[in-house]
Amino acid sequence: MDRPSGLQAGVEETPVGKRAAIAVALFAGLVAIAVPILVSLYLASMQSLEAEEARALALAAEVVRRSDETSEQIYKAFAKLGRERIADPCSPANIERMREIDLSSTRLQAVGYIAGNKLLCSSLGSHGAGIPVGLPNYVNTNGVSIRSAVELAFVPGSQFTISTQEASGYAAIVHRSGPLDVMLYRPGMSIGLVGRSSGELILNRGPFKPEPLQGMRPAQEIKRFDGKYVFAAVSSRNYDYIAYAAVPAVYLDAGTRQSALVLVPVGIIAGLVLALAVYYLTRRQLSMPTLLRNALRAEELFLLYQPIVDLQSGTWHGAEALLRWRRPDGNLIRPDVFISVAEASGLIRQVTQKVMALVVRDTAGLLKRYEDFHIGINVAAADLKSGSFINELHAMLRRAGVGAGSIMVEATERGFLETEHAAQIIRDIRKTGICVAVDDFGTGYSSLSYLTSFELDYLKIDKSFVDTIGVEAATSQVIPHIIEMAKSLNLRMIAEGVESEAQMRYLRERGVQYGQGWLFGKPMSIGELASQLAQNRN
Structure with a gap:
């Protein structure tokens, strides 16, 4: 049976009663929210x-x-x-x-x-x-x-x-x-x-x-x-x-x-659900930059080092510092993932600064023992645009207590897009005595005209071209042209991704000075690098 209305029950609601009921409801709602x-x-x-x-x-x-x-x-x-x-x-x-x-x-x-x-x-x-x-x-x-x-x-x-x-x-x-x-x-x-x-x-x-x-x-x-x-x-x-x-x-x-x-802003349940949904989606979109910021503070980033070898003598000439990220749960995040996130979120400068600090911490003693050995650090386009990057390099050398020859800067081709500004930064870097290499050459925007605009020391031949050595592929004829181009510009060459004796012989016979790849050593900890470098030098 339906409940009678107020009039049927003989009780008429007054305006004051309505206002009181509304006030109570509002108060209860405010309390429920507050x-x-x-x-x-x-x-x-x-x-x-x-x-x-x-x-x-x-x-x-x-x-x-x-x-x-x-x-x-x-x-x-x-x-x-x-x-x-x-x-x-x-x-x-x-x-x-x-x-x-x-x-x-x-x-x-x-x-x-x-x-x-x-x-x-x-x-x-x-x-x-x-x-x-x-x-x-x-x-x-x-x-x-x-x-x-x-x-x-x-x-x-x-x-x-x-x-x-x-x-x-x-x-x-x-x-x-x-x-x-x-x-x-x-x-x-x-x-x-x-x-x-x-x-x-x-x-x-x-x-x-x-x-x-x-x-x-x-x-x-x-x-x-x-x-x-x-x-x-x-x-x-x-x-x-x-x-x-x-x-x-x-x-x-x-x-x-x-x-x-x-x-x-959280109020009624529907609003709470909506707010939580928006918050969840926003947080999900921003989760990787947030995790990277935390990683920079929490020492989750570390370096491995891959040796660079003189193809004529077999002597270890230097090593490239390779950044890695291990989460607290032990999972590793791939560099191609977090580096692109760092560039997109504006964190790449902090990442480079972290790499420089880790290189100082890891290798200062090693570089003092082997003054003819260098560590290569990768820098981004944002670093070459920064007015403070040169000072950071100076500070890095001071903290490590080593000479400029102990460090090499490796920049990808994208870093050279703003030709005039990048050329000046590179000149300033080289004035300090630090060598500069163009990394992953041939995979981006570079050409002979680009290279002639810059004062460089090394050209790093990308692994994708080294892989074509001895293979019938359309790109197998590119690597001889890259080698001749480097020679014409008096650039020393480092071939990346060398994995076989045949590749090493090919490169050595054509005048490539240095090689880097699994044939000589996989990326290793600083302790392994120091131990194997001592064996190599002995």
């Missing part, structure tokens, strides 16, 4: 706090890792120099020992001897009457004095941290910014190093000054939020210092606002 939004905002703020705490902790942990590596090399240097009691620490023989220790270290800028608060000699040579280095800031529990910000006369404008073994006078000199040169660092953040027992500030970057942290135990971690900064500290397990990182609350607020912008 409660999940408020809960979501709270959760968003908590998630943002956890993310920034994790970021700060990762920053501090990276500073500790770099500082521990530096400390380990410092104490090893002290141990080597202290094995023999030498009457004159600044004798030519002892300076040579310092130089050998310096060259074998990746973190130390120099090793020296200090007496009377003067640097009397170092791995750079004798310093006559000595270079004043000032009084130590403090002495740690291992009997090592720390001078945390020393300017040396022969390197004006730079500051160094000098650790001196008080018992022997031997000192290790480290660039002050070295342990703080962390990829995860962003503007406004603060990172630094504090003595655990002394409370003295050893190194710092950024405006934040930490409260005393002496109560921390070795290997202990702390994190907190004081309303202005998300703060984290990590105490070294083996050495007497604590690393800290402070992330300004502005990053926390930005994360909360971003979540709010997604959640606030």
Whole structure:
């Protein structure tokens, strides 16, 4: 039976009653909308706090890792120099020992001897009457004095941290910014190093000054939020210092606002479903750039190295750095996929900068040992358009502590499309002493007229042409023309994708100087490269 209407039931709704019912319904609807939004905002703020705490902790942990590596090399240097009691620490023989220790270290800028608060000699040579280095800031529990910000006369404008073994006078000199040169660092953040027992500030970057942290135990971690900064500290397990990182609350607020912008429009169920659908589709379209941004911060990118071989002597001439991406679940993403994503999303410059940083980290020691060996890095068209790329190359050489001949820039043909601008950039690169190669020649836009517009050193013959050697194919006659073209322009040649002895003989007989491919070695880790390079040179 149908329920009677209001009039049939003898109850007439007044305008006031209608307005009250509407108000209640609106209130209930607002509550139904507001409660999940408020809960979501709270959760968003908590998630943002956890993310920034994790970021700060990762920053501090990276500073500790770099500082521990530096400390380990410092104490090893002290141990080597202290094995023999030498009457004159600044004798030519002892300076040579310092130089050998310096060259074998990746973190130390120099090793020296200090007496009377003067640097009397170092791995750079004798310093006559000595270079004043000032009084130590403090002495740690291992009997090592720390001078945390020393300017040396022969390197004006730079500051160094000098650790001196008080018992022997031997000192290790480290660039002050070295342990703080962390990829995860962003503007406004603060990172630094504090003595655990002394409370003295050893190194710092950024405006934040930490409260005393002496109560921390070795290997202990702390994190907190004081309303202005998300703060984290990590105490070294083996050495007497604590690393800290402070992330300004502005990053926390930005994360909360971003979540709010997604959640606030959510109202009724139909709107929620629609918003979630739009969000899901948008996120799906942007997922690869987002993952790549995270990979750049989370150290998921790494390098493999494929040797470049002198076809006449068999000597390893260099190696090409090949970028790889391994996700946290172990899956590898193909370079042709993520490089195109990086170019389309505007991340390719950051990818190139990451490659340069990884090359410095991996190969600095190797390139110092083998000065006639080089590492080739691939650059994109966006790099050749950037006004800062030349400075980045200079900085890369300085960080690695190697000469310009240790690095080669490889640019694909697309990088040469803006001929006049690209030609100037390439001239500037070559002025630094860095060689330039055109990569994958013949697969894009290049022609003889293009090549004559540029000052180049190498031409890399693409694998697709090398594959036609000894094969009856329409393109098999292209490779002789490429070789003759390179010879006419006085370009050295590197043939890519060499996989057989027959291909090697063909290339060698026609004057191609270098080869790269599985015949000589597959892409390998830096450890494998160093081991096999030593065997090749021996």
